[in-house]
Amino acid sequence: MLPSEERLRSLLVRGLAGDSSAYHEFLRELTAHLRAFLRKRLARLPEEVEDLVQESLLAVHIQRHTYDPGRPLTAWVYALARYKLIDLLRRRSRTDLFNDPLDEESEVFAASDTEACDARRDVAKLLEALPERQRLPIIHVKLEGLSVAETARRTGMSESAVKVGVHRGLKALSAKIRDSS
Amino acid sequence: MKTDDLVTLLATGTEAVDAKAPTRRYLTAVTLGTVVATSLVAGLLGFRPALLHDALEPMFLVKEAFCAALGAVALVTVARLSRPGVRLGLVPVLGLAAPVLAMWVLAAVALLATAPQDRADLVLGQTAAVCPFLIALVSIPVFAAMVWTMRGLAPTRLRLAGAAGGLAAGAIGALVYSLHCPELAAPFLAIWYVLGMLIPAAVGAWLGPRMLRW
Numbered sequence: 001m002l003p004s005e006e007r008l009r010s011l012l013v014r015g016l017a018g019d020s021s022a023y024h025e026f027l028r029e030l031t032a033h034l035r036a037f038l039r040k041r042l043a044r045l046p047e048e049v050e051d052l053v054q055e056s057l058l059a060v061h062i063q064r065h066t067y068d069p070g071r072p073l074t075a076w077v078y079a080l081a082r083y084k085l086i087d088l089l090r091r092r093s094r095t096d097l098f099n100d101p102l103d104e105e106s107e108v109f110a111a112s113d114t115e116a117c118d119a120r121r122d123v124a125k126l127l128e129a130l131p132e133r134q135r136l137p138i139i140h141v142k143l144e145g146l147s148v149a150e151t152a153r154r155t156g157m158s159e160s161a162v163k164v165g166v167h168r169g170l171k172a173l174s175a176k177i178r179d180s181s
Numbered sequence: 182m183k184t185d186d187l188v189t190l191l192a193t194g195t196e197a198v199d200a201k202a203p204t205r206r207y208l209t210a211v212t213l214g215t216v217v218a219t220s221l222v223a224g225l226l227g228f229r230p231a232l233l234h235d236a237l238e239p240m241f242l243v244k245e246a247f248c249a250a251l252g253a254v255a256l257v258t259v260a261r262l263s264r265p266g267v268r269l270g271l272v273p274v275l276g277l278a279a280p281v282l283a284m285w286v287l288a289a290v291a292l293l294a295t296a297p298q299d300r301a302d303l304v305l306g307q308t309a310a311v312c313p314f315l316i317a318l319v320s321i322p323v324f325a326a327m328v329w330t331m332r333g334l335a336p337t338r339l340r341l342a343g344a345a346g347g348l349a350a351g352a353i354g355a356l357v358y359s360l361h362c363p364e365l366a367a368p369f370l371a372i373w374y375v376l377g378m379l380i381p382a383a384v385g386a387w388l389g390p391r392m393l394r395w
Binding site: 018035050053057059065068071072083142147148 | 187337
């Protein structure tokens with residue numbers, strides 16, 4: 001097992017328990033691994049890499065409740081990234097570009113790449129297109145860092161509506177990234 | 182938005198994740214789907230009058246065990262397919278094959294023990310023409326529950342997940358339908374019940390890639 005598996009797993013487990021700085025660190029380190037993993041597999045579509053990194057990060061975040069801490073993190077991340085990769089290739093009907101076999105699960109944490117390119121689709125712009133009940137909770141809670149209670153007070157929404165708005169909004173954002181490519 | 186900013190956005194304001202929530206959601210959905218399916222049988226078809234008497238018949242218990250075993254294995258399969266990176270293992274294949282093979286063996290034994298001119302009755306019973314379709318009909322609420330559950334999780338093999346969800350719905354639908362159904366012959370169950378479960382499974386395989394995408 002790679003040392004990064006154990007480290008990332010413990011960061012995620014702490015993150016799932018509510019430690020948001022451990023979660024932040026988890027996502028930051030994961031980003032570099034995802035980028036290296038996807039860059040290698042999208043060698044002929046380099047312009048897609050950063051968008052797919054962002055889409056995969058959103059997927060990891062939205063689906064984090066499906067990670068079972070008793071199971072290897074590598075397999076979970078690999079399955080998510082692979083799903084998003086195949087989804088992209090299918091969307092572009094360019095499966096001929098599928099030059100690398102995808103059966104090397106252990107490689108997902110083998111390399112790390114911190115050099116970000118620009119994403120072509122701007123998540124901030126897509127965010128503006130969300131309905132208000134999703135956009136405002138995301139802006140207040142996720143961008144400005146306000147608490148759910150404070151956001152509820154400012155927007156006149158209930159606290160549970162704010163939480164639902166964040167969750168559904170991120171899902172909608174992920175769908176918009178997908179559909180705009 | 183730069184990727185670093187997206188990472189910060191995602192990490193800001195996160196709360197603890199309730200690890201038991203997906204299981205709770207799954208159990209609630211299956212229970213609700215089964216309750217609605219049972220009301221459907223009670224309201225549209227009616228429970229069969231001899232139900233209490235049947236409950237002591239060995240063949241009735243075999244029929245219930247057959248549907249329940251297939252349903253349980255299909256539910257486990259759906260749970261595995263709904264979490265990324267969880268391997269399926271052999272449980273689905275063996276667990277689904279064993280009850281069906283056992284029922285086919287029972288059917289063969291029953292047919293061999295019957296005079297040739299009476300065999301058609303064992304196979305067709307009185308309701309062969311409607312049985313698979315009624316099972317498929319009764320399974321609809323459970324099917325909806327399965328789709329709702331899987332949409333809240335992250336299946337990565339959509340066609341297979343759809344088929345497994347459909348099969349679980351079909352098996353639970355058959356279990357509920359058996360409260361109405363008068364048939365107890367193994368040859369009948371081996372064909373028409375299995376067919377009734379396969380209809381929602383096929384629909385699930387067809388709809389999976391469309392309905393379960395995320």
